[in-house]
Amino acid sequence: MRQIYSLVQCALIGLVLTALLVPLGWLYAKQTRQEAAAGLRDRTTSLAEPLSRTLAAGDPRALDRRLLDIAGREHPRVAVRRPDGSVRTAVVGAGGQARLRTSSVWRCEATRSQWGERLLPAVDTRLCATAVLTAGGVPLGELMLQQSADGLRSEILTAWGLFGLLLPVGITLCFLPAALQRRRTLRDLDRIGTTLHVLAEGGFHARSAEHLEGDTLKKLSAEVNRLAAVVQTSMEDRRSFLADVAHQLRNPMVALRLRLENLAPHLPEEAAHRHERLLADVDRLDRTLTQMLEHARATPADRSTQVVEVCGLVEECVRGWASVAERRGIRLKLKMPRRAWGMTRSGAVEQALNVLLDNALKYSPEGGVVEISIVSSGPRLLIQVRDEGPGLPDSEREAALERGWRRGPFPSTGIGLSLAVKLIESAGGRLELRAGEGRGLSAQLHLVAAQPGGEERGPGSESPGAAPLSASGPGVA
Numbered sequence: 001m002r003q004i005y006s007l008v009q010c011a012l013i014g015l016v017l018t019a020l021l022v023p024l025g026w027l028y029a030k031q032t033r034q035e036a037a038a039g040l041r042d043r044t045t046s047l048a049e050p051l052s053r054t055l056a057a058g059d060p061r062a063l064d065r066r067l068l069d070i071a072g073r074e075h076p077r078v079a080v081r082r083p084d085g086s087v088r089t090a091v092v093g094a095g096g097q098a099r100l101r102t103s104s105v106w107r108c109e110a111t112r113s114q115w116g117e118r119l120l121p122a123v124d125t126r127l128c129a130t131a132v133l134t135a136g137g138v139p140l141g142e143l144m145l146q147q148s149a150d151g152l153r154s155e156i157l158t159a160w161g162l163f164g165l166l167l168p169v170g171i172t173l174c175f176l177p178a179a180l181q182r183r184r185t186l187r188d189l190d191r192i193g194t195t196l197h198v199l200a201e202g203g204f205h206a207r208s209a210e211h212l213e214g215d216t217l218k219k220l221s222a223e224v225n226r227l228a229a230v231v232q233t234s235m236e237d238r239r240s241f242l243a244d245v246a247h248q249l250r251n252p253m254v255a256l257r258l259r260l261e262n263l264a265p266h267l268p269e270e271a272a273h274r275h276e277r278l279l280a281d282v283d284r285l286d287r288t289l290t291q292m293l294e295h296a297r298a299t300p301a302d303r304s305t306q307v308v309e310v311c312g313l314v315e316e317c318v319r320g321w322a323s324v325a326e327r328r329g330i331r332l333k334l335k336m337p338r339r340a341w342g343m344t345r346s347g348a349v350e351q352a353l354n355v356l357l358d359n360a361l362k363y364s365p366e367g368g369v370v371e372i373s374i375v376s377s378g379p380r381l382l383i384q385v386r387d388e389g390p391g392l393p394d395s396e397r398e399a400a401l402e403r404g405w406r407r408g409p410f411p412s413t414g415i416g417l418s419l420a421v422k423l424i425e426s427a428g429g430r431l432e433l434r435a436g437e438g439r440g441l442s443a444q445l446h447l448v449a450a451q452p453g454g455e456e457r458g459p460g461s462e463s464p465g466a467a468p469l470s471a472s473g474p475g476v477a
Contacts, residue, residue: 018167052140079144087103120153191212340381353385
């Protein structure tokens with residue numbers, strides 16, 4: 001793009017200079033031609049008086065000597081036409097010697113007409129001027145001087161050549177300061193762009209240099225620095241607030257778990273399983289809260305991905321929702337290979353899957369089935385949650401992923417799906433909502449597949465020992 005801009009700039013400068021130099025060259029040629037013609041006319045007029053006296057004296061030899069002297073000294077073609085129509089002409093031959101001849105040809109008018117049609121004289125063209133020879137008011141004849149226009153042609157061509165050389169020189173002189181200024185401006189803009197890039201990556205300490213070329217860039221740099229300072233202050237306040245929230249929420253969580261642990265000796269044996277599930281739910285809630293707070297506090301530069309075994313994470317999440325599904329009379333169906341690895345950020349899959357399972361169980365009818373499956377397909381890993389609820393029309397699926405969207409009679413904050421989208425996208429994946437088979441909704445988490453060693457899986461790879469797994473437990477089939 002920068003090269004195209006430079007070419008366009010050079011073309012515009014060239015057009016402007018051409019528009020100036022072409023009329024200038026035309027005016028120079030015209031002026032030079034007029035000056036040459038005027039000089040020849042003046043010379044003819046100055047020679048007319050002495051030739052008139054010589055012609056009035058009636059001495060033909062004196063006239064011939066005068067004509068030979070003019071032709072030999074100034075190298076024009078000199079001709080005198082007498083009243084009887086005879087033309088006496090003195091010309092300079094190839095050897096530089098002037099010679100005389102008599103003829104009846106008088107060609108000054110034809111040569112002048114041909115010359116007058118051209119801006120640049122043609123090769124072997126002659127300039128012509130005439131003057132009347134008189135004595136005492138009585139016409140004695142006519143004088144004609146002809147001079148080669150080759151010198152004039154060479155002078156005009158030389159001037160045009162110089163004008164042609166001025167074109168690239170002028171383009172260079174005009175473009176060079178603009179190019180230098182443009183280079184400095186682009187360098188300063190690159191510095192500002194680098195600062196903005198660092199800010200976008202979470203480096204809120206970055207500042208742009210304010211000693212830049214031009215008042216506009218200085219103002220822009222100052223505004224960028226002011227924005228960076230505001231963002232840095234806001235992020236620091238936000239992190240401090242979230243740290244306080246995490247501290248205030250984690251203490252009740254610890255107290256709640258201690259109370260549940262103290263209840264263990266007082267519970268009958270048949271309630272031991274439910275007691276363990278309660279402790280697991282508290283641990284999961286505490287872990288989820290901690291991970292969400294860490295996600296909110298982290299900068300983009302801190303959100304690195306890692307290779308995780310996805311099947312274990314999904315199975316643990318499904319077992320955590322088994323008691324909820326059992327109370328609502330919904331069956332959880334889990335299909336997955338023995339092992340599957342994906343690239344994700346710590347806690348992103350669990351939190352996003354919890355949101356999807358919560359929605360699926362909320363909208364599924366009593367006696368329905370929620371199916372969770374993991375499918376490895378080449379470089380992608382698909383986690384799918386399908387329910388048998390009312391589903392969503394095509395027009396609402398995109399809107400459902402936006403913050404604040406609500407639907408149905410159930411209480412909702414409108415941030416669950418939008419939070420799941422951010423969690424998965426921060427791990428390099430994406431979340432899609434599609435129509436279920438026949439009815440319901442299919443929520444799909446797309447992750448980057450990986451190998452246990454940490455490398456991304458290429459096309460054609462499969463999970464080792466891939467086979468359906470049937471998980472047992474309350475509400476899980």
